[in-house]
Amino acid sequence: MPHWPTTPLTERFGLRYPIIQAPMASAATAELAAAVANAGGLGSYGFAMTPVDRLADEIAAIRRLTNQPVNFNFFCHAPPVPDPERDQQMADRLAPLYAAFDLSPPAGPAAAPYPTFSEAHLEILLPALPTIVSFQFGLPPRFHIEALKAAGAFIIGTATTVEEAVWLVEHGADVICAQGFEAGGHRGTFLRDPAASEIGTLALVPQVVDAVRCPVIAAGGIMDGRGIAAALMLGAAAVQMGTAFLGCPEAKVQPLHRRALHAGTDTRLTKAYSGRSARGIANRLIETLAAHEAEIPDFPLQQHFSRPLNAASALRGSTECLQMWAGQGAPLLRERPAAELLKMLAHEAAALLA
Amino acid sequence: MPHWPTTPLTERFGLRYPIIQAPMASAATAELAAAVANAGGLGSYGFAMTPVDRLADEIAAIRRLTNQPVNFNFFCHAPPVPDPERDQQMADRLAPLYAAFDLSPPAGPAAAPYPTFSEAHLEILLPALPTIVSFQFGLPPRFHIEALKAAGAFIIGTATTVEEAVWLVEHGADVICAQGFEAGGHRGTFLRDPAASEIGTLALVPQVVDAVRCPVIAAGGIMDGRGIAAALMLGAAAVQMGTAFLGCPEAKVQPLHRRALHAGTDTRLTKAYSGRSARGIANRLIETLAAHEAEIPDFPLQQHFSRPLNAASALRGSTECLQMWAGQGAPLLRERPAAELLKMLAHEAAALLA
Numbered sequence: 001m002p003h004w005p006t007t008p009l010t011e012r013f014g015l016r017y018p019i020i021q022a023p024m025a026s027a028a029t030a031e032l033a034a035a036v037a038n039a040g041g042l043g044s045y046g047f048a049m050t051p052v053d054r055l056a057d058e059i060a061a062i063r064r065l066t067n068q069p070v071n072f073n074f075f076c077h078a079p080p081v082p083d084p085e086r087d088q089q090m091a092d093r094l095a096p097l098y099a100a101f102d103l104s105p106p107a108g109p110a111a112a113p114y115p116t117f118s119e120a121h122l123e124i125l126l127p128a129l130p131t132i133v134s135f136q137f138g139l140p141p142r143f144h145i146e147a148l149k150a151a152g153a154f155i156i157g158t159a160t161t162v163e164e165a166v167w168l169v170e171h172g173a174d175v176i177c178a179q180g181f182e183a184g185g186h187r188g189t190f191l192r193d194p195a196a197s198e199i200g201t202l203a204l205v206p207q208v209v210d211a212v213r214c215p216v217i218a219a220g221g222i223m224d225g226r227g228i229a230a231a232l233m234l235g236a237a238a239v240q241m242g243t244a245f246l247g248c249p250e251a252k253v254q255p256l257h258r259r260a261l262h263a264g265t266d267t268r269l270t271k272a273y274s275g276r277s278a279r280g281i282a283n284r285l286i287e288t289l290a291a292h293e294a295e296i297p298d299f300p301l302q303q304h305f306s307r308p309l310n311a312a313s314a315l316r317g318s319t320e321c322l323q324m325w326a327g328q329g330a331p332l333l334r335e336r337p338a339a340e341l342l343k344m345l346a347h348e349a350a351a352l353l354a
Numbered sequence: 355m356p357h358w359p360t361t362p363l364t365e366r367f368g369l370r371y372p373i374i375q376a377p378m379a380s381a382a383t384a385e386l387a388a389a390v391a392n393a394g395g396l397g398s399y400g401f402a403m404t405p406v407d408r409l410a411d412e413i414a415a416i417r418r419l420t421n422q423p424v425n426f427n428f429f430c431h432a433p434p435v436p437d438p439e440r441d442q443q444m445a446d447r448l449a450p451l452y453a454a455f456d457l458s459p460p461a462g463p464a465a466a467p468y469p470t471f472s473e474a475h476l477e478i479l480l481p482a483l484p485t486i487v488s489f490q491f492g493l494p495p496r497f498h499i500e501a502l503k504a505a506g507a508f509i510i511g512t513a514t515t516v517e518e519a520v521w522l523v524e525h526g527a528d529v530i531c532a533q534g535f536e537a538g539g540h541r542g543t544f545l546r547d548p549a550a551s552e553i554g555t556l557a558l559v560p561q562v563v564d565a566v567r568c569p570v571i572a573a574g575g576i577m578d579g580r581g582i583a584a585a586l587m588l589g590a591a592a593v594q595m596g597t598a599f600l601g602c603p604e605a606k607v608q609p610l611h612r613r614a615l616h617a618g619t620d621t622r623l624t625k626a627y628s629g630r631s632a633r634g635i636a637n638r639l640i641e642t643l644a645a646h647e648a649e650i651p652d653f654p655l656q657q658h659f660s661r662p663l664n665a666a667s668a669l670r671g672s673t674e675c676l677q678m679w680a681g682q683g684a685p686l687l688r689e690r691p692a693a694e695l696l697k698m699l700a701h702e703a704a705a706l707l708a
Contacts, residue, residue, distance in 0.1 A: 162619060162685075163619070180554055181554050182553070182556060182557040196620050196622075196636070199536070200534055200535050200536035200682055201554055201556045201557075202534065202536060202556045202576065202581060202683075203575030203577075203681065203682035203683040204682070206577070206578065206686065207683070207685060207686060220554065220556070221554050221556040221557030223557075224560065226588050226589055227556060227560065229584075229587035230584035230587040231556075231584070233580055233587055233707075234580050234581070234584050235580055265515065265516060268550075282550070328553050328554055328558070329557040329561070331516075331561060332560065332561060352587055
């Protein structure tokens with residue numbers, strides 16, 4: 001085992017390595033989170049797409065596989081505002097793609113495929129005594145945060161700007177995950193226009209470190225020991241890596257998606273899949289909507305329109321409409337079991353830091 | 355003096371520290387380049403806006419101030435294609451801004467305010483026996499490169515993607531400057547659509563290091579010892595810092611611009627000033643053209659329209675149309691003489707790397 005200096009987060013979370021596997025609601029599994037946790041990193045699980053009545057079962061599934069702390073992640077976005085006219089406009093806009101995949105156009109008003117974090121979640125979460133709970137898109141109301149803390153949880157908030165980091169600490173976050181522009185999947189931006197919140201990891205992390213007193217996690221573009229060592233130099237107390245774990249057999253990733261990651265030099269920020277800015281590999285769906293982002297229904301209503309295309313694309317073995325979240329470091333992907341990858345990352349970083 | 359490990363570039367260029375002050379044609383001065391060079395870094399001077407008949411004098415001015423190597427930087431863009439109809443469209447689009455600053459609308463067809471690198475430059479440059487010559491926007495023809503190398507110069511090319519880095523090495527570059535998304539001023543992008551070439555420094559540098567055999571300079575978002583140490587961990591042989599040197603009294607920077615850097619949390623990529631993507635602090639001119647980038651005249655013809663607004667803005671003490679290039683690390687700016695700043699940066703990085 002490589003020797004690691006402790007950081008405020010390795011101590012606080014009882015980790016061997018300051019390496020966090022990102023929650024990635026669409027790709028994370030209990031197996032992935034547990035493999036990382038058991039190997040000395042911090043495993044995470046994204047519950048954003050979990051129906052509330054499945055929450056207890058999924059927590060139990062993780063705990064059957066590990067007795068180490070796991071980071072439970074939730075979305076706490078503002079509920080979307082229905083807009084049937086905009087829905088119709090999107091259906092019209094995507095009609096040629098639906099036709100190309102022999103799909104009938106999406107019917108009825110768009111419905112949110114999953115809810116925002118609520119008291120219903122809290123009622124199940126609190127008795128489970130979570131150790132670490134993280135949120136995307138801001139934080140839930142103060143009394144939720146207080147209840148989670150009273151139950152013994154540390155709270156991680158996700159910031160894409162210094163302003164968001166300061167807001168999160170003021171609203172109860174114990175730890176800030178500073179998510180740079182390079183990151184794959186959804187951007188955590190919640191205070192401002194996404195275009196004013198696209199800051200590279202190398203520029204963002206030291207500014208967040210200077211602005212808050214709590215430990216800071218660096219996320220975005222980190223794929224190997226070089227990125228980990230760099231993040232620690234920037235002042236981060238740990239790194240969070242998502243794309244890097246998409247090469248693990250424990251992750252739930254379409255083979256087409258995994259193949260595209262290796263060549264993934266052209267990633268884009270897009271609202272095409274969910275209605276919220278997220279980074280994925282450029283394809284026909286993303287390009288179709290690139291000039292029409294302002295028309296896209298509120299997060300997560302746009303999933304009503306993108307999901308059938310994603311499913312049909314996967315079925316046909318096409319990447320044209322496949323949701324392929326990827327960070328800008330994707331071509332550095334290595335396919336390894338999670339425990340082996342974690343050890344390799346730790347060795348690489350330790351060698352550079354020695 | 356802090357102890358520094360040598361890197362392939364400190365050895366090749368005879369530097370005490372692997373720190374390069376970026377050329378910054380609009381802000382660099384002979385005094386800045388010489389101060390950095392004399393203090394043990396690599397000073398640079400951007401000749402992009404220098405008329406050919408002033409080139410010899412400006413080189414002489416630098417050499418009067420230092421006998422250390424200085425990096426001479428040139429633009430080698432494709433000459434712009436005149437388009438009177440597009441010029442008129444831009445004049446119309448900017449009419450309200452011209453009116454706001456009591457300016458008469460720009461007359462006549464747009465003329466390029468400075469030429470691309472050519473044999474005329476080469477004829478003056480070669481007898482001056484330059485040590486290091488760097489280029490933006492690709493490279494000049496092969497025989498220019500060969501002539502410079504035969505005269506003893508090392509060639510630095512600027513890449514914003516892995517593909518560009520490979521292209522530059524194939525076309526004669528000895529060293530690659532990997533310019534991340536965070537960087538202020540012009541992006542070096544020359545092969546593809548800028549939107550497909552916006553990669554954060556932390557993700558870009560290790561991928562470029564893996565793709566080429568030559569030394570790689572990291573640029574973009576580096577403002578202090580933390581950024582320098584991080585870049586070296588990523589595999590860079592040196593760092594290039596532009597914005598960080600805008601706080602030096604030796605730099606040619608409008609006081610309004612310098613003040614804006616300290617608060618510069620909202621920077622944007624824009625073609626509004628020159629016709630080519632560059633990062634600056636958001637203001638009225640940038641916002642006016644944000645949704646009309648496709649209409650903007652070719653680089654550098656757009657300067658015909660932006661320069662009067664920039665000058666009037668400066669005169670009136672307004673930032674509304676002021677050209678304020680800035681990287682995403684701008685708020686970390688420190689105002690110090692260049693030699694003092696360089697020593698401070700070296701100390702900070704050395705302490706982290708110790």
